[in-house]
Amino acid sequence: MTTLKPAQRNKDPILAVLRTVLPSTGTVLETNSGDGTHAAHFAAALAPLVWRPSDIDPRAIECLAAITGDNLMAPIRLDVTAAEWPIDHADAIVSANMIHIAPWAACEGLLSGAARILPPDGVLFLYGPYFIDDRPTAPSNHAFDANLKQRNPEWGIRDLAAIDDAAESRGLERTDLIDMPANNYSVVYRKRS
Secondary structure, eight states, X not given: OOOOOHHHHHHHHHHHHHHHHSOSSSEEEESSOTTSHHHHHHHHHSTTSEEEEEESOHHXXXXXXXXXXXXXXXXXEOOTTSSSOSOOOOSEEEEXXXXXXXXXXXXXXXXXXXXXXXXXXXXXXXXXXXXOTTSOOOHHHHHHHHHHHHHOTTOOOEEHHHHHXXXXXXXXXXXXXXXXXXXXXXXXXXEOO
């Protein structure tokens, strides 16, 4: 039996949510695009949206550059913690499985960048595991969090309330929280006018 990579397993459930929250046209910036599994799948399914993949890792940029599609742009190197990004506008931002495998500064940088480049009502879509006060957390997520922190003390599953507070201070408001397979969530923020 073949084991699918997480991006292969979760691409269709994420796509179903993206169809309901993204604008019908414009540019979508995808952060931490990795090998491009999501970028290729989402761009093909969501035309005429234009998909702009990005990553901080030069090896990922090489992989992404090999992926083509009519509405799939060339990748950009993006450090979300940078004060300035190499893109000054996106109608939406998609970030899957990043903020728990990065320092908290990456989450803050992503939120700050979204506040800078999104138009009013622009969407910031996050996908991954989160700790949520009023919802039970699966034992597997507690184990995953411990594993992440063992690998790097600055990593770990984030408390959604902390993300909400950081987003709110940057003019972003959470508008949706959607249960997803494998103890994950889709979280949607919109930039206030």
